[in-house]
Amino acid sequence: MEKMQRLQLVLRYIVSCAGIFFAASSIGLAQTDSAKSVTHMLISAGQSGGEHDFDFEFGTWKTELTRLLHPLSDSHTWVKYEGTIVVHKVWNGRANLVELEADGSAGHFEGLSLRLYNPQSHQWSLNFASSRAGTFSQPTIGEFKNGRGEFFDQETLNGRAILVRFVISDITPNSCRFEQAFSADGGKTWEVNWIAKDTRIKGEAD
């Protein structure tokens, strides 16, 4: 159970990271190749509501993932994975579906992330499932600001309530970064346990 839970969390981080990268990339492709314009687009997307904040990510990506095996245990054992991420547009961008497959020394995993835009709150919820768990876990919820997406929720790790943060950053047309972190002290300190760096392979239409 604990392993599955951890794996799920890790997967979610990865998927989220991939999502960020994709989003940045898509925006860049649609417009110009400069990261600046990507940021501008993200900002304006945020101002207009946020429903296009994940447009950058549509397409296919290579992901390099490292994850901390035992979060919140003072362990520093990280494992590496490499994999592929495909992000599909749903509802003309107001939702998207991320498929993730990755392999590493710690094994093979398959993940899904369904991101939904709430037009009333202007927030996104990121719903993650691993094929191993076969069910969605608690969504992280948040939004993009100045080209950076931050999503939060409260979950249970080894029976205890913790806070979870998922960050999508460094978005360019062809790359992005995802980080998941846990906090056992109400957000005063965070331990990063999932880092994914994604690089675009194909755009949405390719």
Add this chain to the structure above:
Amino acid sequence: MKAHRHKIWIFLFGAAVSLVSPRIVLSQTAPGSEKPAAQNSPADGQHDFDFEIGTWKIHLKKLVHPLTGSTTWVEFDGTSATRKAWEGRADVEEFETDGAAGHIEGMTVRLYNPQSHQWSLYWANAKDGTFLTPLIGGFKDGRGEFYDQEFYEGKSIYNRFIWSEITPNSAHFEQSFSTDGGKTWETNWITDQTRVKP
């Protein structure tokens, strides 16, 4: 609606104070256990809310419009009574205050989880008649911090309860909201309580 959470507390016994102080004994540390050490906060916290048992006079200050930049506060006075359940591993608090802004009747149920050593605090306002998402946490060095994620006016936020300044006959409680993942907090509910009866 969510803003109407409150807390009331005080230490009844000097012993309660010592209970609240950090306890370092872990119930089980089996070799090879995957339980993260950092997660294993002090073991037995089942008496951490004993201080709250009894009847209290309450003064409440409440921010009228949380998360809007407004700094308009309203004040209430009233009473709160907490009784023990399950020999202290749970309790029920009834809360009633009045002020210029109206009448508030509330209830808090607190449950201790002996596996995680964390408390869950469930608040209900009589005008809604339903429990909200519980805040979960515990005490360290005489200060209790409890958190949850919830929705305030449709938006996902973090909510935080803090119990502090606990003496046998007084206690301080604050509720705060964060819209940035806990980087900054806006306090919107403050109670100070004075013991009336054990």
